[in-house]
Amino acid sequence: DVKVTQSSRYLVKRTGEKVFLECVQDMDHENMFWYRQDPGLGLRLIYFSYDVKMKEKGDIPEGYSVSREKKERFSLILESASTNQTSMYLCASSTRTSVALGASDKNIQYFGAGTRLSVL
Amino acid sequence: KQEVTQIPAALSVPEGENLVLNCSFTDSAIYNLQWFRQDPGKGLTSLLLIQSSQREQTSGRLNASLDKSSGRSTLYIAASQPGDSATYLCAVRPLISGGFKTIFGAGTRLFVKA
Numbered sequence: 001d002v003k004v005t006q007s008s009r010y011l012v013k014r015t016g017e018k019v020f021l022e023c024v025q026d027m028d029h030e031n032m033f034w035y036r037q038d039p040g041l042g043l044r045l046i047y048f049s050y051d052v053k054m055k056e057k058g059d060i061p062e063g064y065s066v067s068r069e070k071k072e073r074f075s076l077i078l079e080s081a082s083t084n085q086t087s088m089y090l091c092a093s094s095t096r097t098s099v100a101l102g103a104s105d106k107n108i109q110y111f112g113a114g115t116r117l118s119v120l
Numbered sequence: 121k122q123e124v125t126q127i128p129a130a131l132s133v134p135e136g137e138n139l140v141l142n143c144s145f146t147d148s149a150i151y152n153l154q155w156f157r158q159d160p161g162k163g164l165t166s167l168l169l170i171q172s173s174q175r176e177q178t179s180g181r182l183n184a185s186l187d188k189s190s191g192r193s194t195l196y197i198a199a200s201q202p203g204d205s206a207t208y209l210c211a212v213r214p215l216i217s218g219g220f221k222t223i224f225g226a227g228t229r230l231f232v233k234a
Contacts, residue, residue: 111163
């Protein structure tokens with residue numbers, strides 16, 4: 001069974017703290033993603049990675065960094081947490097994308113249960 | 121820039137009713153479209169994925185259609201049940217992003233009354 005595990009369901013941190021959110025997948029997926037979800041704004045992509053040690057900025061990377069040292073693990077780092085980073089954080093993974101595969105590449109994204117982070 | 125809109129934002133129906141959730145997107149150059157379900161405080165669960173070359177997908181009481189030229193997708197839920205109460209999100213993967221990025225709608229919150 002497919003599994004994406006986020007290390008914490010709930011976190012409370014103080015402004016200025018360095019925060020680590022961990023995500024592990026057991027499906028040998030190449031692609032991993034970090035999103036944040038806010039009411040009325042939907043999911044917004046923070047960073048993604050398509051291979052070990054590779055990372056690409058998403059739509060809202062400011063204030064965040066990521067690390068992918070192993071294929072199964074993708075970490076999101078808040079260098080200095082701020083109150084506007086209070087949000088639900090969702091990790092996802094998927095198989096490698098290949099346009100050439102056409103209809104045979106389903107590329108379903110599998111999500112973790114989420115981490116609700118509160119920064120006080 | 122690709123934008124995804126879901127209407128209505130919230131919907132309340134009595135148990136047993138058939139219902140349709142709508143999703144529209146601004147750029148038809150997509151790789152695929154996916155419907156997700158999200159329960160309160162939880163992650164997303166994939167329901168159906170439609171490739172750009174397909175017109176519809178079915179899974180049990182769910183049927184999703186795709187009209188790429190008009191930028192629309194619908195999720196049809198037959199004989200709704202209280203257990204269907206959740207937020208339903210639509211998401212597209214634009215070709216321009218090389219298939220990596222997924223653009224999500226804000227979701228439709230569904231409540232099925234017993």
